[in-house]
Amino acid sequence: MFTNAITRQPSKEMVDGITTAGLGKPDYELALKQHAAYCQALSDLGLDVTVLAPEPGYPDCCFVEDTAVVCEHVAILAPLGALSRQGEQKSIEPVLAKYKPIEYVAAPATFEGGDVLQVENTFFIGVSDRTNMAGAKAFCAAVSACGYECHAVQCGPSLHFKTDVNYIGGDTLLVSPYFKDAPELAGFERIVVEDDEAYARNCLLVNGTVIVPAGFPKTLAQVEALGRPVVVLDVSEFRKLDGGLSCLSLRF
Ligand code: CIR
DSSP states (O other), X not given: OOOEEEEEOOOGGGGGSOOOSOSOOOOHHHHHHHHHHHHHHHHHTTOEEEEEOOOTTOTTTTOGGGGEEEOSSXXXXXXXXXXXXXXXXXXXXXXXXXXXXXXXXXXXXXXXXXXXXXXXXXXXXXXXXXXXXXXXXXXXXXXXXXXXXXXEEEOOSSSSHHHHEEEOSTTEEEEOGGGTTOGGGTTSEEEEOOGGGGGGGOOEEETTEEEEETTOHHHXXXXXXXXXXXXXXXXXXXXXXXXXXXXXXXXX
C-alpha cells in the first residue's frame, strides 16, 4: 500500500517541455486544474500528497516520476537521460530524504523513473533513449542489494518502458504490441492496448484502484471488466508533453 505521494505543479514554462506528441502546446490554466484533480484523486485513495512548487528553468519538472525510484528501503535518485532535465533530481533529494536513505547512481549512467516498473518484489527497467545499459545495471545493483529481483528489458521506439507496459494488479499488465510476446514478461496476463489507444497503456494502480486516462473507452472497458475499482482522470494537457498518469507523481 502507498501512503505518500510527491507531485510538482507545472509552471508556465511547461509550454517549452519536450514533446513528440504533435498535439499542440498545453493550456497552462487547464493543466493546473487537471493537476489539482490528480492530486485530489491520490489523496482520496489514502495518500498523503506533498505538492512541490514548480522549478524555474525546468519546463518538464511536473513529471517527477522520472527523478527517482522510491522503494521500501531506499530512494534511488535518477541521473536523468534528457539533457534539459538533468538536475531536476537535485531538488527532490531533500524531500525524499525525509522518508528514506538516498542512493545515487553516477554518470555516465543514466536512468529515468518512467523506465522503471515495480511489480511486488520485482523491478523491470527499460533500456531506452533515456536509460542506458550502465544506468539499468546500476539501478538493478541498488535494488538487488535490498532484496528485490531486477530485470533489464530492451525498449522499443517509445519514450519510456512505462509508455508501453504497466501493472494493473493481480497478474495483469497492459502492454503495447511490441511487448505482446516479450519473454521477460512471461507469466503475466497481458492485455494488448493497440496503437489507437496507446496513451492509455499508462494506467496507474494505486492501492487497488486503477486510474485510467479519460478518452480511451476500449481500455477503460477492459480494465473495468477485471472488476477492480476504477477512477478516470483527464490529463490531456500533460499528454501534449508525452506525460502519462504515472509520470506526475512519486508514490511510496
Ligand atoms: C519528457 O520528455 O521528459 C517529458 N516531456 C515527459 C516525461 C514523461 N515521464 C514519464 O513518462 N515518466
